[in-house]
Amino acid sequence: MIRSAICGIGSALPKKKMLNSELEGIVETSDAWIVQRTGIRQRYIAGKDETTVSLGASAARAALDNAGLTVADIDCIILATATPNHTFPASAVEIQNALGMSHGFAFDVQAVCSGFVFAMTTADLYLKGGMAKRVLVIGAETFSRILDWNDRSTCVLFGDGAGAVILEAVENQSGTNSDRGILACKQRSDGAYVDKLYVDGGPSTTQTTGHLRMEGREVFKHAVGMITDVVDECFSATGISPSELDWFVPHQANKRIIDASAKKLGIADHKVVITVDQHGNTSAASVPLALAVAVNDGRIKKGDLVMLEAMGGGFTWGAILIRW
Template sequence: MTMLRSVVVGCGSHLPAKVVTNDELSQRVETSDAWIVQRTGIRQRHIADAGETTSVLGTRAARAALDDAGMGPEDIDLVICATSTPDHTFPSTATQIQAALGIHQGAAFDLQAVCAGFVYGVATADKFLTTGGAKRALVVGAETFSRILDWTDRTTCVLFGDGAGAIVLEAREGEGTSADRGVLNASLRSDGRHREKLYVDGGPGSTGTTGFLRMEGKEVFRFAVGSVTDVIAESFRATGTTPEELDWFVPHQANRRIIEASADKLGIAREKVVLTVDRHGNTSAASIPLALDVARKDGRIREGDLVMIEAIGGGFTWGASLIRW
């Protein structure tokens, strides 16, 4: 039985030029390169300059994805931007990306699920495309987390970076099997009882300020490894596939230890794990599309490969999607 699938036809990314190493951070807060690498795997991160807003980074990544797909603004009728660091309270960052690209048709909106935002964005775009609500979608993950960091808090400021990544999805007919190219499954979860473990202590409706990121690192680690693998297992069950069939595991790039422990728990071989956390740090909703673009450009991810994306974010929100590239 034929059915519509959301097929990845383009991929792009953008990172700010400014790179901040662990040694540079050790001059600002009490930390060291060895301490950061041992606990997180991070060696450096990119930090946006004053003029590099989230929409600027997102636009550059989206334009690269359009170029990769061989498409122009007239081909896109849906723009979704996953971000927790929008340029403004409103209008949405997605509409600013839409305007900057010269897209004048269709819909554009932001989606906020913190680090799981890109997975949520892919799942949302998939619903539009497979139900006839749109033909081609830009899904962007863009963040300037450096703007909401307390640079005196060594437990959080060493973890995050800025950047953006994007993919172009196109509705195409498939046979309705796991051999189809495109999004095969998406499993999403959230549990708002965990707010205090990872949140920003401000907002227009509460304090009237931007606020700073606050995190209980041990609790986040425990939950990430112990609980969020359910969505990955569900994706395998729903598609009738197994970890052995997976070509690439592209998780949210927050912490190397979390990534490796999750892969081990699920029986995913470590050589199938795409890691960019050492170069990018945690770029929240941008981390997965950044990693996808790296692995595609260096030749690892190829057409027909079975790719799993997975993330957990504040809230908690978490999710996974299985994609045939």
């Protein structure tokens, strides 16, 4: 049996760090209010010379270095982003070129904050189907470019960054939960909630980029139930219980959502990876950035059971259970 296992991981952040105190001079808010409501203390904001492509390429190079591989070893690049450099071509193709790769294929996946989970699931299918041996999966965003900096309900939440993993096909596995790699993937969407979290522009409608708009209370109301449902589906599909989980790596949108989800799932606080305080909500980059932090600081080790989850505009939501 073929399993899709992570063999390399990398991340990249913009040079500029923005503290909550800086936002006090832009909109009517305070550090105390932001921390209490969201858990966010800072975020990184892309400079003029930093883009989704440049950040994604940097994270990709770091993942290749971590794996001890070169672009010659990669068959496919899948980029999860809602903030591409251009309407077309896909920013994944631009990253492919930036890496000096002219073979294989590259494309974007757009599921907003769930994008990385959806991209990982897509890569898993390519690997299990024999269409690729190694897939570079990237989540990269420059959400600061689509924020309304006069809207204090949204501009305090988001940041920029990128994370990447390399998934490789590992053959001759047992087909049991002891296998290394992805054990279960679940993803969902429901377009009835489009107007709860969206960007009010686009090439086919306004011919503008638009700005992010969100009904925060509505998102919170649905988030915990949707997140826990797909996580429970991963547990049910494998027969693994929440108590067996070593690490829970959630989408870093809001600490209150993370805490409520972990509590409902019965996952102990010390097993939850939290980076929202440092990065803010980086959309599709959120999960791989958090994953990279926990791997690099030594928390996530070989053999650990790790649950990834995310929920984003659409609504879209998904979860992946991995044996590290």
